[in-house]
Amino acid sequence: MKDTQLAQISLTKDLTGAIANPIYLSTAYQHPHLGQSTGYDYTRTKNPTRSSFEEAFAKLEGGTASFATSSGMAAVQLICNLFKPGDEILVAFDLYGGTFRLFDYYEQQYGIHFKYVDFLNYEEVENSINKHTKALFIEPISNPQMIQIDVEPYYVLSKKHHLLTIIDNTFLTPYLSTPLEQGADIVLHSATKYIGGHNDVLAGVVTVKDDTLAEQLGQFHNMIGATLSPLDCYLLQRGLKTLHLRIERSQDNARRLAKRCETSDSIDEVLYSGKTGMLSLRLNKAYSVAKFLENLEICIFAESLGGTETFITFPYTQTHVDMPDDEKDKRGIDEHLIRLSIGIEDYKDVEADIIQALENSKVGVIS
Numbered sequence: 148m149k150d151t152q153l154a155q156i157s158l159t160k161d162l163t164g165a166i167a168n169p170i171y172l173s174t175a176y177q178h179p180h181l182g183q184s185t186g187y188d189y190t191r192t193k194n195p196t197r198s199s200f201e202e203a204f205a206k207l208e209g210g211t212a213s214f215a216t217s218s219g220m221a222a223v224q225l226i227c228n229l230f231k232p233g234d235e236i237l238v239a240f241d242l243y244g245g246t247f248r249l250f251d252y253y254e255q256q257y258g259i260h261f262k263y264v265d266f267l268n269y270e271e272v273e274n275s276i277n278k279h280t281k282a283l284f285i286e287p288i289s290n291p292q293m294i295q296i297d298v299e300p301y302y303v304l305s306k307k308h309h310l311l312t313i314i315d316n317t318f319l320t321p322y323l324s325t326p327l328e329q330g331a332d333i334v335l336h337s338a339t340k341y342i343g344g345h346n347d348v349l350a351g352v353v354t355v356k357d358d359t360l361a362e363q364l365g366q367f368h369n370m371i372g373a374t375l376s377p378l379d380c381y382l383l384q385r386g387l388k389t390l391h392l393r394i395e396r397s398q399d400n401a402r403r404l405a406k407r408c409e410t411s412d413s414i415d416e417v418l419y420s421g422k423t424g425m426l427s428l429r430l431n432k433a434y435s436v437a438k439f440l441e442n443l444e445i446c447i448f449a450e451s452l453g454g455t456e457t458f459i460t461f462p463y464t465q466t467h468v469d470m471p472d473d474e475k476d477k478r479g480i481d482e483h484l485i486r487l488s489i490g491i492e493d494y495k496d497v498e499a500d501i502i503q504a505l506e507n508s509k510v511g512v513i514s
């Protein structure tokens with residue numbers, strides 16, 4: 148069913164019979180009479196192309212309302228507006244560097260507290276809850292360590308303490324997981340990644356099912372104005388049409404590569420959750436990451452994920468550059484760790500490229 152929903156997402160009800168959705172670029176909408184509106188007044192508030200994407204996405208997630216934002220970080224920031232100085236949010240320890248940087252700023256500037264806890268340890272999380280705690284923020288597959296967190300018990304815990312559970316579902320997408328249907332309150336994505344899928348749209352999306360949350364977030368969305376442009380909303384819909392195919396293929400490629408890397412002398416550690424196309428590798432110290440990256444012929448040294456091409460990122464100086472060294476240490480983000488977003492190329496080509504790049508990057512003796 149989900150495959151059908153994705154393949155046929157947002158088919159237009161346009162009277163012309165057009166299959167592809169029209170892109171409404173108009174920022175302003177004519178009013179029929181004083182006190183009357185077509186439902187559209189001004190694009191920051193509501194735009195037909197954005198509504199079409201948001202409605203379709205909310206349905207995919209099992210939610211009631213989605214908000215398309217100008218980036219994944221704008222999605223995180225939209226959610227942050229729900230909190231006030233003195234509130235505390237418990238955050239799963241290993242997370243996207245940009246989110247860490249934004250939370251750090253909010254902590255310093257606005258006195259919202261972000262406490263990093265180990266969500267693999269249920270008791271530690273439960274014991275961290277106090278009267279200021281308002282929410283849990285989790286990436287179910289952590290970045291870059293690919294630790295899979297069992298989120299279900301936290302939905303129960305958070306209901307018990309009247310907390311909001313916020314899930315950054317960027318790695319999993321609604322194809323692999325729909326947290327709102329399991330008990331989460333707010334789900335966000337960097338739609339720049341798998342949702343868009345082609346490295347040509349910067350976007351985010353926040354989805355909820357509770358009406359009060361939908362109303363609050365809707366107000367912030369319009370008030371702050373980090374809304375997504377109509378053209379980008381169209382591109383996200385187009386990306387969604389093949390989401391299932393792209394995820395299946397990149398996941399399949401990643402599984403095979405993870406298995407292959409387990410037997411390589413040049414790799415000390417393979418970090419893979421078993422899901423998605425994301426995996427990290429810790430190279431043996433006898434190998435140079437710099438040389439490895441230079442040797443790549445097919446895979447691309449670039450900082451993003453979830454696209455059709457295989458991307459390799461160096462978290463130490465890229466995604467996590469603004470994280471202090473001691474925080475990086477705690478998360479195992481060192482100068483030997485690389486993160487791979489496996490694309491949908493022919494598996495044999497990807498494997499051969501990575502193996503040749505590794506073999507040609509030896510600079511010392513294997514320890």
Ligand SMILES: *Cc1c(COP(=O)(O)O)cnc(C)c1O
Nearest residue numbers: 218219220243315317337339350
């Ligand atoms: C990329 C990313 C973000 C930020 O999204 P942008 O679209 O780059 O602003 C947030 N969370 C995760 C897990 C990401 O990978």
